Amino acid sequence: MLDTEGRVTSWNAGARRFKGYEADEIIGQHFSRFYTPEEQEQQIPRIALETAEREGRFEIEGWRVRKDNSRFWANVVIDPIRDPAGNLVGFAKVTRDLTDRRAAEEELRASEERFRMLVQSVTDYAIYMLDPEGRVSSWNAGAERFKGYSADEIMGQHFSRFYTDEDLKAGIPQIALETASRDGRFEAEGWRVKKDGSKFWASVIIDPIRNDDGELIGFAKVTRDLSEKRAIEEQLRQSQKMEAVGQLTGGLAHDFNNLLTGISGSLEMMKMRIAQGRTAEFDRYLIAAQGAVRRAASLTHRLLAFSRRQTLDPKPTDANRLMRGIEELVRRTVGPGVRVEVVETSGLWPTLVDPNQLENAVLNLCINARDAMPNGGALTIETANKWLDERAARKHDLPVGQYVSVCVTDTGTGMTPEVIAKAFDPFFTTKPMGEGTGLGLSMIYGFARQSGGQVRIYSEIGQGTTICLYLPRHGEDAEVEERPTDSGNADATATGEVVLVIDDDPTIRMLIAEVLAEAGYTVVEAPDGPAGLEILKSNARIDLLITDVGLPGGLNGRQVADAARVSRPHLKVLFITGYAENAVIGRSRLERGMFVLTKPFQMEHLAHRIREIIEGCNSLQR
Template structure:
């Protein structure tokens, strides 16, 4: 019981002596010490309710209660609270000697539900009221009775935000109203300042609140006969304009639900008052308009003429019966041109449906506030009008304000923000380009330097020294290939070679490389689940991703630490999968966890962004986590980060489960080193890069194949249409001259339907391949590749 995370108590012995865990302690509040006391003494105020349930439990029958409302005293007087709990009998041999209770307080949820129901009823009551004084009275009375307060009031604040005027306060009869004007500064600077900022004022105990320390502020509350108060101020356009308050004679512990409730009531009361003022103003304007028709008074006629807003009257079909002269200023039409026409004749086609719906609402007696649509100007452009309208004596009386300039300004601001974001992206692209150029220049320098030295050593006859330069050039070329592959994976445009793979074997094979990469001061541990599922992915790319994650983890631990590589089977239901951007199903997780410095939330949010790197200046030009993100997406999976500054980081890859066995790595490696037999078939090699075409031709000729070659699609097509018998087409995808490699293969199969095709490409031309699966007898080999790999692919295709 003591170790439980949930509140638990047990009562034992004849007097039901109370014991409880730490999680239960907050439920006691400020009650006197309860440990070791009889249960009935501790909770005597609710014994009439829980006593029978306890008796039932002691008779041997357990009890489960959901959301029970109790009137409890937790050191601040009686208060309403709600609990869900269960009683279970405890036995000493066969006899019930006590009981154990698992309990959860649900007061906030219950109060929230009550508040929502109260607000719903209040909103219904206010919706039908048009008298501001009545609106205030209904809000005050409803809230006071709901919260069992002594006094509730609503009032306005003058322009200095100091003097508060309230009238017709509601009281329960036990406290005076204290209507009139009050100086808010008298309650102390902290309280006055909080009210002006719009912060809710919560005072549980006036005489023990540190904000009410001086005699003057205490006297102000004492004058109001108030020991506790809850106030919500209304701040609009940066100024406090009104406040809604609750006063109690006695000390009271206000809950979060009650604090939120008074804020909601204050906002709804203010909104209802604004609606009433607007509706009353419109009704007054309508009466004045009707009076103009009847009496043609000069004063009303002047108001109609000088108004800067568009004022019109229309019938319930939307036909305009009269319109003021502002129509010319706003829309360019003379009022006579609009009179007798339908409103819909001038409305933008996209706004017709919503406008017709609003006219129907008005014809049903409902008012309109802040409705916007677009009206055609005489010059053919459109103006955005914001309408307030009310139905009156079978007509619609409406006032429209031209807000076109405001909306255009908002649109211009959004465009400016988008331009700024684009500029920031372009700046990042520029930074990335410079880094890539630096890396490639280093690689090219290594390759060209090695070739130059090889040439010099050959001329000197120092053949024995050539091998190390060959190794150096090959290593540099491989580094260039790895950089290209990472860039392509990041941009989601690389052709992957997925295979059924079991992560346990892959991780075991990588451990030595990882340990060597991170250094001896970092401990590398692995934790893997038994019978790990197979997944379908590109092994090389996963190795790159894993190594990249481990190196990032090393950089996050400058003083050493531990990297833990975890792999496990994971099953996501629909809800869990949506959180990761995946479909429901089975996945294999690969997580790299470090004990490093961690990342702040703003870095975590951007870690997967294009071109974003978490590395500091001078630590390389790597693509950070974006390469891992691109690989995961290409593999049908996802990646996420959990990190906290000072506590380390966990990055997890989730890869789809493959229903099948993993490939035997040893057999595959053995096959890659096998000596290939000589070939005798004819192969057509097509590539516009002469150097690439030369090495491919020579490599295949060394294996005994007969080779034909071409530099573009048109030349290759002539060879295919000749009398030559061709067994295999090896072609680059990106060819010049208007015919790419895929189109060439399609044309070739018109001549040779069973022709085998091997596409070689330095870039994954997704647009050419149309993301479709390749036809039988076709394969893709990404550049750069080893000649032995090329030979294996050729032999495999020809043997099928």
């Protein structure tokens, strides 16, 4: 207790412990001796008593002085004491030693300040805070360097201004905050926009910040500029691409030189035998040349599949039905030492693919699986519906959405990570010389990508391999078409039908015309699109149009066919193509009465196909 002048009138054990004075040393002394010289000079003791008397209480924190002149941090409360008449008779003073608490608070403040200075000084990362709505509430030097905004320009602005127009339309900023709040973190890579409108490739992490009650109070956002890293990766990809092109060119030159040697050698031998009058030996040279042509056709087909330029005829396809249809063929192909199981998913979605190419892809995978199990084993073909969310789609390099998977699994030798990394490269093979072209998996990869899907390999040495095709889901109400079967009367002779042939290669026109004439058709020829369209605009009878897709003269084959069908809506069309100008003929399914035949083709097969089309065989109706 203090009297009205501020002299000590009572002293408890706590006072003695805090301040070091015994009661007989301090009673009657003025309480100002506990104050620092600085506060005494400012007359803080007098102000404290006047404030307590006037306002009913004085409370403060500050340094106080012990008997030994050491200091401690104190919380001080002074209350006035009055008699029943309201006269001031003294003061009650309570002091609490807060030295330890203040030391902890100072350490915390120092730590926070060190952290703040550290964050502010970081220039390799943009580190800043957002409020719960996404407005910027702090901004470090890295953020200013990456994005070009100073702190006073961006504080209080919404962080969505750093996103591209495409991301804004897709609602990515809001999705990012919702994902962070729901899942505890949002992480992504993508283009971000600087103040000057230029873009940089960024790695972004957003973490939610919550108080002790779990209430969301904001977000911490860290952005890293990966533009340089992306440029290096792009250079590496380009280097790898050039290495693959070199490998492709070398393999292609080797294989085609062999094929050309077989063809040219056979022709030379035929020429020699003609000069010698030994025509009886023609057959074996002819057979050799034709075999080389077939191998060349197969090689170009595989190359076009790898480069995603093959001609595809996509149809709504039930993969379950397709796998069921080839199960027996797979069993015969892999042999009795391999157990084959087909696992179908109930309610499998349809997919829009070329069913022939899907069959070929799965059959190739099964053959590879058989070769990986020289001592026998188990082979499983499994279909499934797959929903790829953002993370899974990124992992598979596909858009978010629904897919049908077709997986082939074996219990064979497996692949090393190094082999998996090169498995889709053209002409890469682990098989002995002469037992594989090295184009099987690259062809499957090209087919999957051209169909809007993907292929992935999962393998462990000694445990086996799973290779999965992921193909986009087709519409719910798509009517899945039955596979065509061979026509029984396709070899019938013509009955006066007229066929228009448009091709800029005179040799091909000549060969097609002769085959058609042999079969009894009347043939009309045109060297380019405009000339062919003039004939089609006339009143001449035309039962079938056969046209190359790539034509000179400003009109391609599809444009000619579409223009002709304005006046001849039921005209049947057969497109022939050396590689898939799929952008022209395959943007969507071909219209009813349109068909595709890929070069090179056997002339006998051409005549057979024409008869099927003209007669409108049920198996080929679209």
